[in-house]
Amino acid sequence: MDFRIQQSVVANLSNRPAPVEVGPFVIGIDPTTTSPYINYATPRPGAAITARDVAALVAAFRAVDRKPRLEYVTGCAPDLEALLTAAGFTVEARHTYLLCVPGTSKWLPTHEGLHLREPGTDSERAALISAQNEAFGQDPAASEADVARLRHQQDAGGVAVMAVTDDGACAGGGGATPPVGAVSEVAGIAVRTPYRRRGLAGAITAETTRRLFATGAEVAWLEASGEESWRIYERAGYRPAGQRLYIALN
Incomplete structure (x- = not known):
């Protein structure tokens, strides 16, 4: 499931108004905002990534005046974190992602009013x-x-x-x-x-x-x-x- 989730992230970033492809990465650029929570990158699942690719990614962010930042499913790029930290990146957070499918979804009521x-x-x-x-x-x-x-x-x-x-x-x-x-x-x-x-x-x-x-x-x-x-x-x-x-x- 990691692969499927990560592929959906790649596709969504590719649908940003001005996406940028840099080797194994996609940067989702939105010219209307500089927010790093909208303008960020993610790797293609399973792609081979090198330190040179990371350097090119940073340069691409700098070229569009955006903060270099990534969000991704760790299981799809297990060696990437080491490359990023070696390039000076700092971990912001690690989150668990959760799944729901039609057979497990539940209805919950709203409060009166x-x-x-x-x-x-x-x-x-x-x-x-x-x-x-x-x-x-x-x-x-x-x-x-x-x-x-x-x-x-x-x-x-x-x-x-x-x-x-x-x-x-x-x-x-x-x-x-x-x-x-x-x-x-x-x-x-x-x-x-x-x-x-x-x-x-x-x-x-x-x-x-x-x-x-x-x-x-x-x-x-x-x-x-x-x-x-x-x-x-x-x-x-x-x-x-x-x-x-x-x-x-x-």
Whole structure:
């Protein structure tokens, strides 16, 4: 499964507005933002990689004025971390990724007064992005580029889910990338502070996954960064499957 997950990451980065191929790597470049969490690289699964390839990758990042950074499934490139650290890269995080398939997915209820739906207008998309930004401790403002990126993801077959209160406030949300090879990443599961401890993160995860499988996807995957998120995702039917590495060069 490592290979299949990593291949989906390669495909998604290749669909960025201005992808760059550097030997065994693909860099997903989005000219509308310098965020290293959007502009990053990943290796093609199973490719042979040398120190010269890493040097070329760094040069390609510098040429487009972006921070050299990678995210990848470690099982698909077991020797890459040593090459990167030798070149001065520093590990940011190691996360377990979890899988869900239609036979293991579970429905989870929402708390009274909260409703899940897909954003259908740019104002709703902006509200969802603002709620996610706030929940993750970032500037809550949603730029036009952010909204356009989410709209494009939906148009391409991705999923977006927002949690809305009875009075119309966005309490949180999440989404999933357009499936590639029937595989999709679920990400951005977020709940604003006033609405936490109500099971909302689990309900958002479950609804995002349900909508994803309704499109014909066969595998949904996401990452758990801690015990609390792990428990939430397991309640929605996800099970641990492998490891991913986040690593960057300052």
